[in-house]
Amino acid sequence: MSDAPTLIFDFDSTLVGFETLEALAELALEGAPEAGAVRGEIAALTDQAMSGVLSFDQALTRRLTLLPLTRDHVQVLAEQAVARLAPSVARNVETLRAHAERVVIVSGGFREVIAPVARHLGVPDEQVLANDLTYDDKGRVTGVDRANPLSADGGKVTGIRALGLSGTVVMIGDGWTDAEVRLAGLADRFHAFCEVVRRPRVVEAADAVAVSLDEVLHAEGLSGRWSYPRSRIKVLLLESVHPAAVAALEDAGYSVECETGALDEDALIERLKGVHVLGLRSKTGVSERVIDAADRLMAVGAFCIGTNHIDLEAASRRGIAVFNAPYSNTRSVVELAIGLVITLMRGVADRSAAMHEGRWNKSARGSRELRGKTLGIVGYGAIGSQLSVLAEALGMRVIYHDLSERLALGNARPVITLDDLLAEADVVSLHVDGRAGNHRLIGAGELARMKPGAVLINLSRGHVVDIDALAEVMRAGRLGGAAIDVFPEEPRTNQDPFDSPLRGLANVILTPHVGGSTEEAQEAIGAFAASRLLGYLNRGDTTFCVNLPNAQLSDVQGAHRLLHIHQNQPGVLAALNLALSEAGLNILGQHLKTDGRTGYVITDVDRDYQAGALDVLKTVPGTLRFRALY
Numbered sequence: 001m002s003d004a005p006t007l008i009f010d011f012d013s014t015l016v017g018f019e020t021l022e023a024l025a026e027l028a029l030e031g032a033p034e035a036g037a038v039r040g041e042i043a044a045l046t047d048q049a050m051s052g053v054l055s056f057d058q059a060l061t062r063r064l065t066l067l068p069l070t071r072d073h074v075q076v077l078a079e080q081a082v083a084r085l086a087p088s089v090a091r092n093v094e095t096l097r098a099h100a101e102r103v104v105i106v107s108g109g110f111r112e113v114i115a116p117v118a119r120h121l122g123v124p125d126e127q128v129l130a131n132d133l134t135y136d137d138k139g140r141v142t143g144v145d146r147a148n149p150l151s152a153d154g155g156k157v158t159g160i161r162a163l164g165l166s167g168t169v170v171m172i173g174d175g176w177t178d179a180e181v182r183l184a185g186l187a188d189r190f191h192a193f194c195e196v197v198r199r200p201r202v203v204e205a206a207d208a209v210a211v212s213l214d215e216v217l218h219a220e221g222l223s224g225r226w227s228y229p230r231s232r233i234k235v236l237l238l239e240s241v242h243p244a245a246v247a248a249l250e251d252a253g254y255s256v257e258c259e260t261g262a263l264d265e266d267a268l269i270e271r272l273k274g275v276h277v278l279g280l281r282s283k284t285g286v287s288e289r290v291i292d293a294a295d296r297l298m299a300v301g302a303f304c305i306g307t308n309h310i311d312l313e314a315a316s317r318r319g320i321a322v323f324n325a326p327y328s329n330t331r332s333v334v335e336l337a338i339g340l341v342i343t344l345m346r347g348v349a350d351r352s353a354a355m356h357e358g359r360w361n362k363s364a365r366g367s368r369e370l371r372g373k374t375l376g377i378v379g380y381g382a383i384g385s386q387l388s389v390l391a392e393a394l395g396m397r398v399i400y401h402d403l404s405e406r407l408a409l410g411n412a413r414p415v416i417t418l419d420d421l422l423a424e425a426d427v428v429s430l431h432v433d434g435r436a437g438n439h440r441l442i443g444a445g446e447l448a449r450m451k452p453g454a455v456l457i458n459l460s461r462g463h464v465v466d467i468d469a470l471a472e473v474m475r476a477g478r479l480g481g482a483a484i485d486v487f488p489e490e491p492r493t494n495q496d497p498f499d500s501p502l503r504g505l506a507n508v509i510l511t512p513h514v515g516g517s518t519e520e521a522q523e524a525i526g527a528f529a530a531s532r533l534l535g536y537l538n539r540g541d542t543t544f545c546v547n548l549p550n551a552q553l554s555d556v557q558g559a560h561r562l563l564h565i566h567q568n569q570p571g572v573l574a575a576l577n578l579a580l581s582e583a584g585l586n587i588l589g590q591h592l593k594t595d596g597r598t599g600y601v602i603t604d605v606d607r608d609y610q611a612g613a614l615d616v617l618k619t620v621p622g623t624l625r626f627r628a629l630y
């Protein structure tokens, strides 16, 4: 006899994602004018019965009376049932099949609807306890077989008792009648199943609360589809990350919490307790102190391009993977840059402000076209080079300066020094990355070297421009205009105040760090960054990771995958493989990726090994992080 527990499952809102009578009501009332009202009544009766407020027998009879049900309706739902399994049940079908001789289904619902699901899961007929519908000779439902104990109050208790189960018995369900099985002493544990619906009274009576079947399997020592219940992996998303990301992470089974604003260091440390994955945009700093205090953190997703606000060194030292979305808002920044160049060159912002104050100032003085002017791009990376293409299409001459060798697009021309660029450009647009060395890249000296009347745009990072020096130059009237989107100090939330020496200056456009804030870009970033985090969590894939060696990995199939992040020091791979061999693990495939400071070994092993065998891998000298996936 196996030590495995007997798992007794409720059916409605547990094995499947629907309540049978509500689903039948949908079918039977389709197109009927009273449908809405009847459906509402049925849902209320279901809820009262499931919460234990109304007796099961009364609720069943009253709901059946409300419906013009036929055999055809029941047949249709029966055909849909397998496709409507609860999500975590659907992904654990193999596990349930392997365990089917110890699975029981008990339900106040109807055998005809349950039978296809039981067959799909391999559960024998005698382990399905359910009501039997009765029909008249025209195929209309007349009620349920009253001789069946499931039709009466306490029917689940009576049915389970009659089975005379031995060994450990575990009840899993969402309703009060499931809790009653445990209260009657017929189950050793009751898991309140809340994936589909959560009922407070049922949760209170439970030994454990499970938001997925993965949690139940894990708690009961059974290997499910996932190595660890994903619902226990906590994801914290800050700064109003797009709902597309929330949906992607939740759909994959992870628990997601969101905050609209950024957090300061202390608040972040507090909030990160127990959090496995952090998502943020550009305003939440992740310092070494934050990283060291984060007890569970395994990955950070920057839902933006820049990662200068995250201590990447500290993250690498702890084996924490950091991802960003390097191209999803590139075009948004470029479009705004083009718009700002035109707006500054024509003095549009000040003219508009004057109009709002009732002043009409029609004049060509100081208004200039882009055509034939020279655009100087500082930082010819993803954004700078895209801007180059669009600016040329508008008739501008493009020169650029970059610290690295970059392919010149179109007729753009590289210039060796920043000073050469400043001396030649009518428009200077900054698109350098946020590295510390770019602090005040444009200060008083650089501003003085710009052509009189030239305009400056900064859409890169706030610390790149000396704002006091720029304010001085603008007040003196030496430059033609400036557009600044990023600031050395930015408010954490939209409720916090903003101040700057640039406020109120003529032909200075100030925008609240919105270069990448378009609906299109935010949705794309949400989807991209979430996909990177999911790739890492689910497969160990580090493609586009900015601080660990990049490894592009397929899904784990037919193997268990061991992910080992370590300091890049001699002998780690040899020690790891020795440990694997001594633990009796058979290697099916292995990759090693390293960068200057970190190594990442991905090993797919045969699934046949002792549970404790992996512990030794954590003790290999140099180990920063170890995780197993299956």
Ligand SMILES: NC(=O)c1ccc[n+]([C@@H]2O[C@H](COP(=O)([O-])OP(=O)(O)OC[C@H]3O[C@@H](n4cnc5c(N)ncnc54)[C@H](O)[C@@H]3O)[C@@H](O)[C@H]2O)c1
Pocket: 305, 306, 307, 326, 329, 330, 333, 378, 379, 380, 381, 382, 383, 384, 401, 402, 403, 404, 406, 431, 432, 433, 434, 438, 441, 459, 460, 461, 485, 486, 513, 514, 515, 516, 517
């Ligand atoms: N305003 C916004 O909302 C917004 C949106 C997206 C990106 N950004 C910022 O825009 C900047 C550019 O983004 P990207 O995707 O093009 O980055 P990128 O890494 O592709 O390009 C940056 C380029 O700057 C060069 N560079 C760095 N320092 C330099 C220096 N001192 N002189 C000359 N060249 C230098 C690099 O070699 C690189 O080619 C980043 O700072 C990013 O954070 C801002």
Ligand SMILES: O=C(O)CC[C@@H](O)C(=O)O
Pocket: 281, 282, 283, 303, 304, 305, 306, 307, 329, 513, 516, 517
């Ligand atoms: O959306 C943001 O918070 C900033 C976006 C931008 O600065 C980036 O680095 O992508």
